């Protein structure tokens with residue numbers, strides 16, 4: 001089972017962002033953990049991050065033929081990007097939405113997710129373990 005793990009805007013700055021919300025792992029460290037978890041679950045995990053919304057949309061479109069499931073952390077795009085929502089709507093695949101921080105307990109604007117209803121599961125506030133939960137969920141389907 002091939003799973004795309006797509007991290008969005010500013011997540012390349014992990015390790016330098018507020019550790020109270022995002023922890024202390026850098027993106028390469030986080031992706032390293034995700035790969036180890038994926039391997040242990042027998043998943044073929046592909047991790048990517050971009051700050052360009054158009055690239056993120058293209059990767060979702062690529063998942064149509066290239067993946068069996070997607071884990072998305074669209075970061076700030078979560079809260080307003082109908083382009084990313086429309087791309088995800090194309091997928092006849094399981095989608096898991098992950099946020100490192102507890103988005104529902106932060107500022108009002110973070111409580112809105114324009115992709116949440118498309119996700120089979122949303123995990124937030126569990127730090128890097130949220131990605132493990134997402135992979136375990138997908139492996140169990």
Ligand code: DQA
Nearest residue numbers: 010073075076099100101110
């Ligand atoms: C985030 C939460 C978003 O509100 C924020 O803009 C991010 C990361 C998270 O993983 O907690 O950049 O998606």
